[in-house]
Each structure stands twice: as structure tokens, then as C-alpha cells.
Amino acid sequence: MKAVIVGAGGLGSYVGAVLARAGHDVILVARGDHAAAIEAEGLRVLSHAGDFTVHPTCVASAFDVQEADLAFVTVKTYSLDEVAPQLVHLAERGSVVVSLLNGVSASDRLVTSGVAADRLLDGVAYMTAFRLEPGLVDRRAAHQRIVVGGSERASAACTDLVRSAFADTLVDVPVATDIRVELWEKMAVVCSLSVLCAIGGRRMGSVRSHEFGADLQRRAIAEVMAVGRAAGVPIPGDAEDRIDETLDRFPDDFFPSVIHDLNRGRRTEMDDLGGAICRMGREVGVPTPLHDAGTCAVQVAEETAKQGGRE
Numbered sequence: 001m002k003a004v005i006v007g008a009g010g011l012g013s014y015v016g017a018v019l020a021r022a023g024h025d026v027i028l029v030a031r032g033d034h035a036a037a038i039e040a041e042g043l044r045v046l047s048h049a050g051d052f053t054v055h056p057t058c059v060a061s062a063f064d065v066q067e068a069d070l071a072f073v074t075v076k077t078y079s080l081d082e083v084a085p086q087l088v089h090l091a092e093r094g095s096v097v098v099s100l101l102n103g104v105s106a107s108d109r110l111v112t113s114g115v116a117a118d119r120l121l122d123g124v125a126y127m128t129a130f131r132l133e134p135g136l137v138d139r140r141a142a143h144q145r146i147v148v149g150g151s152e153r154a155s156a157a158c159t160d161l162v163r164s165a166f167a168d169t170l171v172d173v174p175v176a177t178d179i180r181v182e183l184w185e186k187m188a189v190v191c192s193l194s195v196l197c198a199i200g201g202r203r204m205g206s207v208r209s210h211e212f213g214a215d216l217q218r219r220a221i222a223e224v225m226a227v228g229r230a231a232g233v234p235i236p237g238d239a240e241d242r243i244d245e246t247l248d249r250f251p252d253d254f255f256p257s258v259i260h261d262l263n264r265g266r267r268t269e270m271d272d273l274g275g276a277i278c279r280m281g282r283e284v285g286v287p288t289p290l291h292d293a294g295t296c297a298v299q300v301a302e303e304t305a306k307q308g309g310r311e
Helices: 010-021 032-041 077-092 106-113 156-165 179-200 204-208 213-230 239-248 257-263 274-284 289-306
Strands: 002-006 025-029 043-046 052-054 057-059 070-073 096-099 120-133 136-149
Touching: 002 010, 002 077, 010 025, 010 043, 010 052, 010 070, 010 120, 010 136, 032 057, 070 077, 070 156, 077 096, 077 106, 096 106, 096 156, 106 120, 120 156, 120 179, 120 257, 136 156, 136 179, 179 204, 179 213, 179 239, 179 257, 179 274, 179 289, 204 213, 213 239, 213 274, 213 289, 257 289, 274 289
Parallel strands: 002 025, 002 070, 025 057, 043 136, 070 096, 096 120
Antiparallel strands: 043 052, 120 136
């Protein structure tokens, strides 16, 4: 197959590397030093399952691609509107577009931008990968699973195509009965990690070591689930316990992408994660005090860093 990756950060680069290693024709939308490094030495992946190097094609824009079977969008949530025209271009030429963005509104935003709903799938990526330097990606933790699903207009052939693409890889690709539930449960994982690490000193171990840490973790998860249920999503009653167990499995030195970006002085996705929960909570009448505090902490630190450390 031919697969285009729109957004060659940690996750996008790793997804592209996995598909290229499986023998697919992979095109990364990448520019600057990252593209130069890949073109010179290949895309290098560090992984506890074994390091490897692949050689995908790099292009500056998806408008340079005239056809592809699959298009994975892995940009940061705040860049979605910017790349949406490229995804419309690919969908109009037959690509199945798979959103792997954090948050719960990406597919709605893409449909509004003009991507046909019957060519669009939501995907929930349970894998952690960071771009350490140009051309080098580090995959962390053992989990690697992509749950896919779409609207009633998205055919089974679309999900089958994604499953086939990853058939010869270590990535498991189950199909969700209701992708909204998966999106909200992933939202609870990502938002809770971001909020807890923001409040507790930036790594999960600092939260776990505190006497109130376990209770804060459960409360952070409960806030997200309460907002989702109030918004009409049929989240199962055991979701909180399962997500609590998932967070417990993260190592003490783990920190989420929001904190990773904050540490590196980059723009974070906190407005579309914790900030979105805070805003939706107010709309549906659900209090979100931990997300209010965590979002405020990250965004104040982000703004301070943007101003060069000036208070």
C-alpha cells in the first residue's frame, strides 16, 4: 500500500516507520532538519523490541502526493485546521483518512473542513513515541495498539484497509463498536496524565509517592468520564477502574507529551485536552477542579516560557 503520514512528529514518524518496515510505500510530510536527516541517513527508531532504520520518502506537503491508499493525520491538535486542506486533497483522490489526534473532536473538524465522512476514520493510538532529534524516534513503553472506527457512512472496507496495513507488524488494530467511547477513554488517560504531572512535579513517580496521589489520580479520571457521560457518550461503568489500572502501569519516570513539549519550550496541546474538558464541563454542568488547576499550571508555565522566563 501507499501511506501518507501528515505530521512527522514522534507518533507520526513511528507509525510511518512501522509501515515502511512492513514493506509499504510510506511518504512522510516533513520539512527542515527532520526531512534532511531522513533523506541522508534514514528514519532511525529506538525501541525495546529492537532498533531499526527505514527509508521513507519525504515531501513538504501532501499536495505533492497525487494518490494514496491511506493518510494518517498525526499533527498536534492546534495544527489540524492548517493541514485540513491537504487531507481534503488526499480524500478526494481516494485515500482513507485516519485521524490519530488526541481529543474528541478531530473528525468533526475534518468533516467541517471538507473531508468526506465516508473516507474518514477515527483512530486511538495507544503508543508513546518521541522525536529525540532530527531523524531519530524513541518508542517508549511496550504498548502499541491503534483502535479504529468511524461513522455509519464509513464502510467496513475502510477499517479492513487499516488492519491489513498493520497485519505484519507488532501493532494490534482492533475495530471499535463505538469509537466515541474509545476517544473519551483515551482522553481520560491523556488528560489525567497531563494534569497529574503538571500538579505533581512533571513525572508520574512524584505523584505516586505522595499520600494523596492515588486519590488525585482517580478524581482526575472521574472528571473526564463524568463530562463524557453528561455529553451523551455511553461510557461503561467500569471505565474508571480500567483507566486507573492503565495509569498505574506507566513507569515512575514517565511524563506525557504535554509535559515533554513544555520541557522543550514548545507549544503544548493542553488547550485541546485539559482545557477542552474544563470548557465542556462548564457546558454540561460538571465541575472539573483538577483539570482547571492542571490546565492553568501548564498554560501559565507555557506563557512564561514564551516570554523568555519573565514573570
